[in-house]
Amino acid sequence: xxxxxxxxxxxxxxxxxxxxVQARSQEATNQSSQQQVSVAGETKRTIxxxxxxxxxxxxxxxxxxxxxxxxxGKPSTPSPVxxxxxxxxxxxxxxxxxxxxxxxxxxxxxxxxxxxLSIQGYGIHGTNEPNSIGKAASHGCIRMAKTDVQELFxxxxxxxxxxFVGKRNEETAQLFGDQQKPAAVTAAQPIQTxxxxxxxxxxxxxxxxxxxxxxxxxxxxxxxxxx
Numbered sequence: 479x480x481x482x483x484x485x486x487x488x489x490x491x492x493x494x495x496x497x498x499v500q501a502r503s504q505e506a507t508n509q510s511s512q513q514q515v516s517v518a519g520e521t522k523r524t525i526x527x528x529x530x531x532x533x534x535x536x537x538x539x540x541x542x543x544x545x546x547x548x549x550x551g552k553p554s555t556p557s558p559v560x561x562x563x564x565x566x567x568x569x570x571x572x573x574x575x576x577x578x579x580x581x582x583x584x585x586x587x588x589x590x591x592x593x594x595l596s597i598q599g600y601g602i603h604g605t606n607e608p609n610s611i612g613k614a615a616s617h618g619c620i621r622m623a624k625t626d627v628q629e630l631f632x633x634x635x636x637x638x639x640x641x642f643v644g645k646r647n648e649e650t651a652q653l654f655g656d657q658q659k660p661a662a663v664t665a666a667q668p669i670q671t672x673x674x675x676x677x678x679x680x681x682x683x684x685x686x687x688x689x690x691x692x693x694x695x696x697x698x699x700x701x702x703x704x705x
Contacts, residue, residue: 523638525564525602525630527620528650529557530643532612534602534620535653536633542653546630549610549621557618558597559644564636568592571603589624591631595640602640603627 524537529550536544551557570582571592580586589604605611605621615621620642622630643650 523634525634525638525640526649526653527557527640527642528646528654529559530646531650531654532614533654534622534630536630537653544630544633545654546622546626547612549605549613549615551616551618552614555617556614557616557620557642558600559642560597562595562597562600562640562642564593564634564638564640565596566592566594567631567634567636568594569631588619589622589627591627593631593634602630 522539526535526537527533527548527550528535532548532550534546534548535542568591570590571586571588572582573580573586573588575587582590585606586604587606588601589606592601592603594601600619602620602622604624604627607615607621608623610616610621611623
């Protein structure tokens, strides 16, 4: 009798161990599946700016999500060509240049949103000159209409890729169509940046300070050449 009970106990223990191993195996499988879904579900955002078309496209996971008209660099101060990333996003920036400070508002030259790029001195921003949109009119930055830049600002994040395409190519033709293009923008020249000497006020240099209000203090977010 005791041997029979002992045998049943052993069988019960073995069954419990088998179930435990199966449960752990299933849990590991579920975690692996979740990780694969997470990787597959990662969002890849790319901003493509066609300098010839003067248009900007937001491409999400290979699909065009939005297209906006923009202003690009004028021939004397062309926009750079290349691939960059968004390094900072600032809401209602304060504009500083040559000792002049413009607080957030309708007269701010960079509008209500600033998306600074990994190339020093350039960004995507709003403007207080809406009539310049669709033209080669900036110092190299990409200008957008107020409602457009505010919408785009909410759709992108730091680290997203930004491509400035100088000459119309197959990619931009697919994105923006085979419409008649504006006059070509002069190819970008080598970019020259200046260095700020320590203990010298930035206002003595042709620099633009973009800052963001933080309570009673203003923390400077980026120092850049005027674009």
